[in-house]
Amino acid sequence: MLREPGLEKGRRQVWAFLDGDDVWVPEKLTEQVAIFEKHGEVGMICSAALYWYSWQDPTATDTLIPLGGQQDVVCHPPDLFLQLYPLGAGQAPCPSTFMVKKRCWLP
DSSP: OOOOOOHHHHHOOOEOOOOOTTOOOTTHHHHHHHHHHOOOTOOOEEOOEEEEEEETTTTTTOEEEESSOOOSSSTTTHHHHHHHHTTSOOOOGGGGGGGEHHHHHHO
């Protein structure tokens, strides 16, 4: 398992990741925390991503890439993993859409 010193020292019980060239919509964190509160057994959340090409080129078309698995359901291991690229045909999630509980990352 990947061991990241900064994550081990973190005091929060959930982590969200954001690439340096990505942005979150304002409600992302609130909505994902609400899902964790509703479904206590869930350890990770990921979602669709909007590839925002128009920020550099106003004539470009932004593209919403939905997650390749079944939407708005709790998926139990290994169901979602098997549905997504590279094992399945579904689109893999963008890392900046993830929120993960600490208990899933660290023993």
